[in-house]
Amino acid sequence: MILLQVICTIWTCLFIPLLNAEEFVPKVTETLSEYSFSLESFDDSNSLIRLDNQVVWISSDSGENWEAVKEIEGHILELIVDPLHGQDRAFVSIHLSPKFYVTDDRGKSWRALTIPVSENCRLGTSCSIATHPTDKKYLIADCPCFINDNGYIQIQNEIYFTNDGESFYNIEPSLKKKEDDHITSSSCNFVKSSKDSDIEGNDASILCLFSNHGYDSDRHLSAAYTQLALSTDGGKTFKKFDEFNDKVIYQYKILKSHIIVSTQDDRYNEMSPMDIWISNDASTFQKARLPAQVRHVDMYGIYEDSIGRIIIPISTIFTNEKNDQPAPSEILISDSQGLKFLPVEWTINPHFGYIDIASPHFLEGTIIGSFHPSFDYSHNKGKYNKKIARYETKISVDNGLTWSNLKVVDEENADSFPCDITRPERCSLQNPFYSI
Structure with missing residues (x-):
């Protein structure tokens, strides 16, 4: 009898939350604006902040109600939530001015600094x-x-x-x-x-x-x-x-x-x-020891993975005019000390152009690589073979050891795609302008 009561109690604890989850409907609030606007959120809170037609607005209830900030004066250029203190701090910069405003309490009060x-x-x-x-x-x-x-x-x-x-x-x-x-x-x-x-x-x-x-x-x-x-x-x-x-x-x-x-x-x-x-x-x-000479390194695209290795995208954009086939763009990954780099075989296709990578902190071990083709017409007048220059996006979930295409999951609209989405090796998502 006691065992039966325990089983019933466990079943109740598991079943009732499932019922509540099925009944949950998110609340959607609509706010109309005649202008384009930027919208930011503070971390771990219901507070939102937006810049709309040179006015900063604050909401403490996930956008249901908004209140205009009256302390800020001047032509506002940008609104930014502090990426290192996103729980409560934001900055507002003033165009062509050394003056800016800062809040440390999610927009409740603002002070001007010059x-x-x-x-x-x-x-x-x-x-x-x-x-x-x-x-x-x-x-x-x-x-x-x-x-x-x-x-x-x-x-x-x-x-x-x-x-x-x-x-x-x-x-x-x-x-x-x-x-x-x-x-x-x-x-x-x-x-x-x-x-x-x-x-x-x-x-x-x-x-x-x-x-x-x-x-x-x-x-x-x-x-x-x-x-x-x-x-x-x-x-x-x-x-x-x-x-x-x-x-x-x-x-x-x-x-x-x-x-x-x-x-x-x-x-x-x-x-x-x-x-x-x-x-x-x-x-x-x-x-550092590099596998070959490099001429273009974008520091903003460099990341450090979850095990301390450095990931560098090498983009071959400009080349020597005597070189008809330049060294391909590639991704280099270092050892844990950052002193020895080796190329990652993330694609079999040679590339000439830009490589972007992202290693989101909230997806440990994940790297996304995206290639954007480019032609150096100023030197070689477009001699490079366009057949090998195409967009390509791949993902790795094991710190760059293996790579795969981005599979499209949309069974209801599968017939609307020009290729068979059940075969990601031939039909995959190619997005050179992702943002994470």
Whole structure:
């Protein structure tokens, strides 16, 4: 009898939730607008925020009711929920202004902050804000400027730092500008890129890349000088890396466990081969071993997988005009130390064009690779065989060991497809512009 009661109790606990699940109907709320708008949500809450016709609106009940924010003044350029503090913080930038607004309570209250840009800085857009993953008071502001230098317009950006969330000071580049430099640029990022970062450093540790470029009368690059430097006091003092003294630093990216830097030896040739350097401690860099020469590395497309390996898409876009068949675009994956890279056999087709990859953090071990064909008509006048240049998208769920096509699952509309969707090896989803 007792056993029967236990079985009935278990059955009741399992069956009633199933009934409730079948009866559940999601509530849909409609909000009309005459204009296009951007919509963001705060993490783990029912709070939504949207930018609609230069007005910021807040909802605390999943969009059923909306209230306009009255504190924000000026022509709004962008609304962003802080990717590192998505539970409660958002930023609103003002077009052509060093002023922006921030909320730390899901839009209930807003405060205005102004970056003290130099007097001769005419903003081309607004200042962008980078946040610290653990300390919300630490911010880096990047302000692109047009500078009038005795009648000549020069492009440069000014970097500012705050350690109290209120007052900003300018970060002076440690690389000095020369008279014949036409474009100077700076970029700074926190050494800790995530809350679970393995790279050592205090909260004020930042890595900066300073660059000066000169061009001749035909607008061809005449010289490029760069410097990568580390600061442990929020940009007040810097230590440069001697490994890069005689090199041109192209880009850098900070991941959870690694810092990646791409360099070129020839400062007068933008298409010279690149080297990849890796650091695991933000103190020293080692050159990585690559299977072949590379000339185009998009740092923004680099990811670190769930076991600490670096994934780099190599896109062959521009080539030497004497080369009728360039090296194919490919995906490289490193060992756990990030120092030895090997190509991934993710497709049997040779490619010439762009490769994008995504490794979403919420799908551990998953990598999506997407190829977009491109032709270098400026050099070879379209000699490449178009038959091998086609869109291709594949997915791996085992950290890149095996790859498969994206199967289309739509039995009700199977007849509407031009191919047999039950055969994914011949009929699969090809989407070069996915977003995850």
